Amino acid sequence: MAMRNLRQPYPREEDSLLAKNSLFPKATPPISKALLHEAIENALVRSKKNKTGDELPVADDPKKLVELCLLHIMERSDPLLSTNFYSKLELDEIFDMDAIAHEMQRQRMKIGLFYQYLLIELMRASIKAGRSNISQVFDGSREGDAVADIKTPGFSKNLRLYISVKKSADTVGGQDIGGVIRRLEGIAKSEKT
Secondary structure (H helix, E strand, O other): OHHHHHOOOOOEOOOOOOEOHHHOOOOOOOOOHHHHHHHHHHHHHHHOEOOOOOEOOOOOOHHHHHHHHHHHHHHHOOOOHHHHHHHOOOHHHHHHHHHHHHHHHHHHHHHHHHHHHHHHHHHHHHHHHOOOOEEEEEEOOOOOEEEEEEOOOOOOOOEEEEEEOOOOOOOOOHHHHHHHHHHHHHHHHHOOO
């Protein structure tokens, strides 16, 4: 019953939580290669900046990468337990154990942000091309989320889509899809606009 209360009143695919495909017709013809390249470039530029628009530092040589990784270990370590633990290891063991995994996670997060920004920039390119049902698109309230307003043919109201960008198939498993939809529809219900 609680799921029914969260559902937005728009046409859905039969026996599914998903909106009907007919609400989202494809733009014909598709956006030009020039707009596509511009969208990719904009997403890449944005993914290299922090939330305030400043350039993020990039480790452009191995020594700087090692320094960043070791700084991470020192910043998040317990001053007593970690000192004892790390004193029993060689530096390369510490680096293999912790710093490489941390840097790989940072890179995965950057790729995830790039995909979020790419989705937003592609929708903006579609708006710019003038053949889109998208009226506006912007960042969502959480990292990895985007919001788009869509003009929907055959349905009297426009829709506001709450989109959660995932960068890999295993980020949301089959059993999690209902929870993701409930979270996004909960956001939609609670938003005052």
